[in-house]
Amino acid sequence: xxxxxxxxxxxxxxxxxxxxxxxxxxxxxxxxxxxxxxxxxxxxxxxxxxxxxxxxxxxxxxxxxxxxxxxxxxxxxxxxxxxxxxxx
Numbered sequence: 221x222x223x224x225x226x227x228x229x230x231x232x233x234x235x236x237x238x239x240x241x242x243x244x245x246x247x248x249x250x251x252x253x254x255x256x257x258x259x260x261x262x263x264x265x266x267x268x269x270x271x272x273x274x275x276x277x278x279x280x281x282x283x284x285x286x287x288x289x290x291x292x293x294x295x296x297x298x299x300x301x302x303x304x305x306x307x308x
Contacts (some may be wrong), residue, residue, distance in 0.1 A: 221283045223250065223267070224257035229284065231292040232269070232276070242269065266299065274303045 221229075227239040227248075240257040242248050247270040250259055261267075265280045277300040284295060 221261050221285075222257065223248065223255060223259040223261055226261050226280070226283065226295070227267075227269075229287060229292070230295040231289065232267075232278065232296065247271075267296075274301070276301050 223243060224236050224239040227233040228236040233239040233242065239248075243255060243257040243259075246254050249255060249268045250261065250265050252266075252268070261280055261283060263280055263282060267278050267280065269276045269278075276298070278296040278298050280295070281297055282295050287295065
């Protein structure tokens with residue numbers, strides 16, 4: 221499954237176009253490699269996403285074409301969720 225589609229189906233990112241833009245701008249990496257939106261994910265891959273001042277790392281548990289909203293978080297496991305500090 222494509223990275224951008226997984227991010228939308230899993231509801232990590234609400235819109236596929238936003239996922240595509242994030243990947244195109246280099247803010248998403250899979251297994252420590254910056255990837256494009258069309259990268260083919262597999263179960264076990266680790267996705268790292270930079271959201272402005274925060275960082276999210278998840279492990280892909282399962283790939284499904286569609287899921288109900290209540291089941292979306294079963295597709296991945298959160299490994300790390302941090303907010304970058306702004307020390308000034």
